[in-house]
Amino acid sequence: MMELGAVAWPPAAIRTERLLLREPEARDRPAIIELFVSPEVGTYIGGARPRDEFERAVPEVPRRRPGLFVVDLDGAMIGMVTLDRRDGERPGHVRPDSGEVALGYMFLPEAWGCGYAGEACAAALDWFAGALPSEPVVLYTQTANDRSMRLAVKLGFTEVERFEKYGAEQWFGVWSSVAPAG
Numbered sequence: 001m002m003e004l005g006a007v008a009w010p011p012a013a014i015r016t017e018r019l020l021l022r023e024p025e026a027r028d029r030p031a032i033i034e035l036f037v038s039p040e041v042g043t044y045i046g047g048a049r050p051r052d053e054f055e056r057a058v059p060e061v062p063r064r065r066p067g068l069f070v071v072d073l074d075g076a077m078i079g080m081v082t083l084d085r086r087d088g089e090r091p092g093h094v095r096p097d098s099g100e101v102a103l104g105y106m107f108l109p110e111a112w113g114c115g116y117a118g119e120a121c122a123a124a125l126d127w128f129a130g131a132l133p134s135e136p137v138v139l140y141t142q143t144a145n146d147r148s149m150r151l152a153v154k155l156g157f158t159e160v161e162r163f164e165k166y167g168a169e170q171w172f173g174v175w176s177s178v179a180p181a182g
Helices: 026-037 051-057 116-131 146-155
Strands: 020-022 068-073 076-085 101-107 137-142 158-165 168-175
Touching (some): 076 116, 101 116, 116 146
């Protein structure tokens, strides 16, 4: 489980112009399963998972945990945004002690191309900047994932390095709410 220091969890739901970022609820279970079994969603994250495996694994009331926001559009889950503390064994770091918080996101294919991922991720980063203002946030994605690469730039992530993982080139970037000196 991720530790966010002294940050109270869950925070109040976060409203954006079109979305609500909130904790998961029982009604989100079918959409959570769809996210993980969708071939389109799985393209750059290791492929779709077997539906029967997820039907058994996802509890009736999806697990709530620090750093997990369900993205809700008009009362229905369309995706999720996560802020997870990375373990030191993963490639790519911006701090000598590692343990950076990584931004992750997954959206149902029918929600793609509408700007929801950018809107939801920006809201989560704004919340994080208020909660832990001196903490950097990292993001990694396959360079072949054009949409994710464009979103990283749009959100203000700066490339740190590229490396090979999962048989593909990975892009690793950092975001900080602290303005650089100068």
